[in-house]
Amino acid sequence: MLRRRLQPESHAARDVLIHAGPGAGKTLGALLAFQAMQQEGRLEHALVFCHRTSILSQWQSSAARLGLKLELWSGQNQLNGDVDGWLVSYQGAGRQQHNLSADLQRWNAETLLAIADEAHHLGVDPDEPDGPVWGHTFLELSNRARLRLGLTGTPFRADNLAFCAARRVRVEEQGQLVEQIHPDLSVEPRELIAAGDVRPLEFRFQDGWVEHGQEGIPDREISPLSAEQRESWRARNLRRAIRLSDSSSIAQQLLLRARKQLEKVRNEHPRAGGLVIARDIEHARAITLLLEEEGDRVDLVHSQDSEAAARLSGFQAGQADWLVSIDMCAEGFDASRIRVVAYLTTVVTRSRFVQGITRAVRMCGERANLESIPREPSYVFAPADPLLMQYARSWSLSEPYRIAVPAVADDQDPTEIGGSWRGPSLPMEAIEDGAGAVIRMKTPELPRFLQR
Incomplete structure (x- = not known):
């Protein structure tokens, strides 16, 4: 899928969203895909964003097992040829966005893969440009990347905002047009259970x-x-x-x-x-x-x-x-x-x-x-x-x-939508x-x- 998006004749969007439950191998799969395309000369570097600093070490150790060298970006990294990519938390990227953006200028954007781990955290509200910070930070830092790969185990948010690295599709539902997030690849937990994974x-x-x-x-x-x-x-x-x-x-x-x-x-x-x-x-x-x-x-x-x-x-x-x-x-x-x-x-x-x-x-x-x-x-x-x-x-x-x-229609009970129950509030x-x-x-x- 990623390889097809890199074809010169491809006009598909550069955002790819993978939905798979815990234990499905999202981290390993993303790293193997990057390594394969790096060996083919299609990609050179990867920039991995995670929602917690504790998860960065899991990515680093998984990469090391494949022979890939991903370093924790701290704003003081020296660019050297044997580094395959950087790891940074969403919060850390937001705090030092200017410095990270400057460092990324040294890499060829046409051979850069941006990976958003648990991409559903990257909510974007078009009506609030200063709204959810992580989403806007990711968009600005990855706007030159050749591909943006989103990984998620729960492809939804409680606030119904769209999120980065995800394809939005309009569908008709009960006579009305609504927008949905459609993963490019979805592996349901029940499939993983059936396979014994x-x-x-x-x-x-x-x-x-x-x-x-x-x-x-x-x-x-x-x-x-x-x-x-x-x-x-x-x-x-x-x-x-x-x-x-x-x-x-x-x-x-x-x-x-x-x-x-x-x-x-x-x-x-x-x-x-x-x-x-x-x-x-x-x-x-x-x-x-x-x-x-x-x-x-x-x-x-x-x-x-x-x-x-x-x-x-x-x-x-x-x-x-x-x-x-x-x-x-x-x-x-x-x-x-x-x-x-x-x-x-x-x-x-x-x-x-x-x-x-x-x-x-x-x-x-x-x-x-x-x-x-x-x-x-x-x-x-x-x-x-x-x-x-x-x-x-x-x-x-x-x-x-x-x-x-x-x-909600005027004659429709609002409690029938989304389980939004209301009852007496007693002291x-x-x-x-x-x-x-x-x-x-x-x-x-x-x-x-x-x-x-």
């Missing part, structure tokens, strides 16, 4: 009742976690459900069940580990304390921790049983030993949920030779929030990403919950001919 997921949603009331007022309301459709109550129920209030709380029962599941997995996979995605630092510390009281080795990482990178590397090497994180491991983090994920945050966008749970789908080489296809599943534990359960039903399927949402305080049944959900079953 990644693990299927099984979900354990912890249900329960949340009792609401006000101090000094005897009248109380009881609201079921899994069935609450009023947005204000649904959000309040989830906030209450993730608290570690006592031994009967939904969150505490969820974590204890996740621990038992990890122990079962370790009977067959001794190096297996778990990941907990927490709400904030205080919440993460409470979770860490609970797991440590149960006898587990726990690594807590967050963006304010100066030793976060070392802790992540230590977890990847197997030094802890659980990794507790707020915002550093939901996307791009590679640790194939993760087999259990506990999702205990109030962030309920589809992109964040899918990125979080798919940390557990990666296969490692040592296990690939021991397991049949389909692979042994990994497990996701989460509160029985209606939105999260909705996302779980379709996590392995790709849906078109709509840029322009059709306007209530959740004072008690009760952990109830566990709602089980599996990855959509594969056709029999794919289960060989």
Whole structure:
């Protein structure tokens, strides 16, 4: 595909978007493609943008295994002939955009490949030229590149903005024209599951009742976690459900069940580990304390921790049983030993949920030779929030990403579009919950001919 775009007679756009789930080999595939076209004399250098500095080292080590030399750009790099490319974070590129732009002038733009890792972060709002910074920075720095390759595991955004390195297509939907992002190549998670490249997921949603009331007022309301459709109550129920209030709380029962599941997995996979995605630092510390009281080795990482990178590397090497994180491991983090994920945050966008749970789908080489296809599943534990359960039903399927949402007709109920529920907003305080049944959900079953 990239080679065809480099043909002199090609008039196709220079933006190429690859959508493939975690574990599909996007990093390795992009590097192999660049290396092949470099050897053919079509490309000389690559400039790789990543959304986190911790991901840059993963690209660098993958490149080194192929004999490619990618250096971390710092603004003080000396241009030398044996460097195949530079690595830079979106934030770092924005801070030193002028210097990086000047350095890029030394390279031949006609043989430069710009790679945007997790390209959906590069939102661009045409109505706000000073809006999302990362997208505009990438566009300006890559405007001379011969090709721009976007890689993403979740080709959509919660705000419906278009993003860089992606082809926009107009389609008719229910009599109206809408714009969609169309990847040039899409590999769905269900295809990877069928091929044995990644693990299927099984979900354990912890249900329960949340009792609401006000101090000094005897009248109380009881609201079921899994069935609450009023947005204000649904959000309040989830906030209450993730608290570690006592031994009967939904969150505490969820974590204890996740621990038992990890122990079962370790009977067959001794190096297996778990990941907990927490709400904030205080919440993460409470979770860490609970797991440590149960006898587990726990690594807590967050963006304010100066030793976060070392802790992540230590977890990847197997030094802890659980990794507790707020915002550093939901996307791009590679640790194939993760087999259990506990999702205990109030962030309920589809992109964040899918990125979080798919940390557990990666296969490692040592296990690939021991397991049949389909692979042994990994497990996701989460509160029985209606939105999260909705996302779980379709996590392995790709849906078109709509840029322009059709306007709501005057006679149409706005709650029928996008799940935007609205309900009464009452000054209530959740004072008690009760952990109830566990709602089980599996990855959509594969056709029999794919289960060989």
